[in-house]
Amino acid sequence: MNYEEHIGENIRSVRSAQGLSQQAVADLCGFSNTILSQYENGKKIPNLVTTAKIAKALNVSIDRLYYGDENNAFITMQSDDGKKIVNSIYLLWSKGVIYYNGNPNYSYEAMMLSSYGIDEQINKNGLYLEIMKHQEPIKRLINQLNEFKERKDTYQTPDRFLEMILDSVASEINKEIQNYKNMSKKDKFLYGR
Structure with missing residues (x-):
């Protein structure tokens, strides 16, 4: 249907x-x-x-x-984990709970938790949340959301553009999930999940 x-x-x-x-x-x-x-x-x-x-x-x-x-x-309906993940990230981002900061002083790229805004002190001493799965799509999503927020007024149909961003990343995450399901047990062990 x-x-x-x-x-x-x-x-x-x-x-x-x-x-x-x-x-x-x-x-x-x-x-x-x-x-x-x-x-x-x-x-x-x-x-x-x-x-x-x-x-x-x-x-x-x-x-x-x-x-x-x-x-x-x-x-x-079949579960759409990619969409659920993307919608969760979008909600946290839109409420100002998370912000992506690829800080070169930190040993791995992380999600920065900040209730104070971004400044040099927080960049050095901020709280970090490690992304365990789907790192690249999630980082790309937040970067695109940050850019969208800055340029929202320049888009002819901002709601449609935002939906395209969310759908694109959800699709990418769903592909990663499917690829993982198709891996052998040995490959999953080597993959580290």
């Missing part, structure tokens, strides 16, 4: 059940009711960021809008 074909129906169903107009939901989401109408009628499919805005406005989970029923989400 292609759940994306039904997301518009699910949005309309939840909105109607709550007695909300398209205009009211669109206002909460920050876009026009024409756009919401296009989503509800299946003329456009909202991206993840937009779906999250709609879910928040309707006070339901993304799963409710995407699958029609939260109980179906993880039962009918």
Whole structure:
């Protein structure tokens, strides 16, 4: 079943059940009711960021809008560990909990935990969190997020660009996970996991 074909129906169903107009939901989401109408009628499919805005406005989970029923989400869909990892990293980054700092004074590149901002003292004495798996994709993700944050206003469709970054890294992590699953026991031992 292609759940994306039904997301518009699910949005309309939840909105109607709550007695909300398209205009009211669109206002909460920050876009026009024409756009919401296009989503509800299946003329456009909202991206993840937009779906999250709609879910928040309707006070339901993304799963409710995407699958029609939260109980179906993880039962009918194959696990997407890459997406879960990327979404976790994105949440921590967006809340200012983590920041990537390839500090040459440290013995290995690490994720820097900082609640104080980045300055020379923290670079020397900061707290570090070692990345045990998927180091390169995670470092690349955070570097791309930092660049995106600085240049967000220059993108024609920033939400779509952000979604592409997240999807790309999730796909890369999923490939690494699959490659690891396909390794022999000996190779896994040599790989160190």
